[in-house]
Amino acid sequence: MSQKQGNRSIGFKKGNLKTFSFFLIFSAVIWVFVQFSKEYTQVVQIPVKYVNAPLDKSISEDKPRFLELRLQDNGFVIFWDFKIFKPSLSIDLSTALEKNGQLIYVLENHRDTIAEQLGIDFEKSRFLTDEIVIDFQLKKEKKIAVIPQTELSYAVGYSAGERVSIDPDSIKVSGPENVIDTISRVKTLPLILNNISKDLSGEIALDTTNLGMLSFYKNKVKYSQKVEKFTEGKMKIDVEVLNVPPEINLVIFPKEVVVYYQVNLEDYEKVNASDFEVICDYASLQRGDDFMIAEIVKKPDYVNNLRLNERKIQFIIKR
Numbered sequence: 001m002s003q004k005q006g007n008r009s010i011g012f013k014k015g016n017l018k019t020f021s022f023f024l025i026f027s028a029v030i031w032v033f034v035q036f037s038k039e040y041t042q043v044v045q046i047p048v049k050y051v052n053a054p055l056d057k058s059i060s061e062d063k064p065r066f067l068e069l070r071l072q073d074n075g076f077v078i079f080w081d082f083k084i085f086k087p088s089l090s091i092d093l094s095t096a097l098e099k100n101g102q103l104i105y106v107l108e109n110h111r112d113t114i115a116e117q118l119g120i121d122f123e124k125s126r127f128l129t130d131e132i133v134i135d136f137q138l139k140k141e142k143k144i145a146v147i148p149q150t151e152l153s154y155a156v157g158y159s160a161g162e163r164v165s166i167d168p169d170s171i172k173v174s175g176p177e178n179v180i181d182t183i184s185r186v187k188t189l190p191l192i193l194n195n196i197s198k199d200l201s202g203e204i205a206l207d208t209t210n211l212g213m214l215s216f217y218k219n220k221v222k223y224s225q226k227v228e229k230f231t232e233g234k235m236k237i238d239v240e241v242l243n244v245p246p247e248i249n250l251v252i253f254p255k256e257v258v259v260y261y262q263v264n265l266e267d268y269e270k271v272n273a274s275d276f277e278v279i280c281d282y283a284s285l286q287r288g289d290d291f292m293i294a295e296i297v298k299k300p301d302y303v304n305n306l307r308l309n310e311r312k313i314q315f316i317i318k319r
Helices: 003-037 075-084 107-118 265-270
Strands: 039-051 057-059 066-074 089-092 097-099 102-106 125-127 131-138 140-147 150-154 165-167 170-175 185-187 191-196 200-205 220-225 228-242 249-253 256-264 277-281 291-293 295-298 303-308 312-318
Touching: 089 107, 102 107, 191 200, 228 249, 228 265, 228 312, 256 265, 277 291
Parallel strands: 039 089, 140 185, 150 191, 228 277
Antiparallel strands: 039 066, 057 131, 066 125, 097 102, 102 131, 140 170, 165 220, 200 220, 228 256, 249 312, 256 303, 277 295, 291 312
């Protein structure tokens, strides 16, 4: 046989093999298509997740994780919708019935919601159970204070006369009695703001780190603070010494100190020397002391950031 005839024979065999392979694959595809087009009845497992559990109830961990659904549909639907994508079902426990320490979720009462989630037709589908039953225990409830964590710095000439306000300033929580009895307050996440020159307002989340066993009826609170333009003022105030024994003739110097303070521009003219009181306590002296510490014990409510030009008050005792 010549080389040309041999090549034709090999080419012919390769062509036959390609044709055979094509028809084999085509036949297989047609067979699969025919088989999947048929209607089947099959039981599939639907994963269940639970949402909106009542905050005043401790839900048992022993609850169904899957529901069995009997499907009657063509193979394509069963394979594609329930084998490949594997849908899950969200059970809203806030809509469940309560009876004898149990939450009862009746599937028939939620057909529309279930059908929408799973994309099924209840004429061809049926769950093998009629309801989900979950045991629960009532939690203990109490109100705890909300404590803001703030790191605030103001632009030059601005300040706030009051602390950051929180609304609400207390929230309701629930949880196991042995846990809830040990907590009386919860902090917010840190609120860090710089160069503040206008009123503050917004929302901030609670810091529930390591409090996973408790249910919080609110996870955020509102905060606010009025920020005003301030100026610095100063006032000379006489120093008063308390608790000096009557037999002692005490002389102090300086006899007056300067109080520096911040005040809102609108209130600047209202400040008077009589609004302040600076004292030293003779009874606080220790042996060998030759000075007393001055303290501001009275001030107007609308001033802040007070300081003295001199806190050490020297004294001598005249015989």
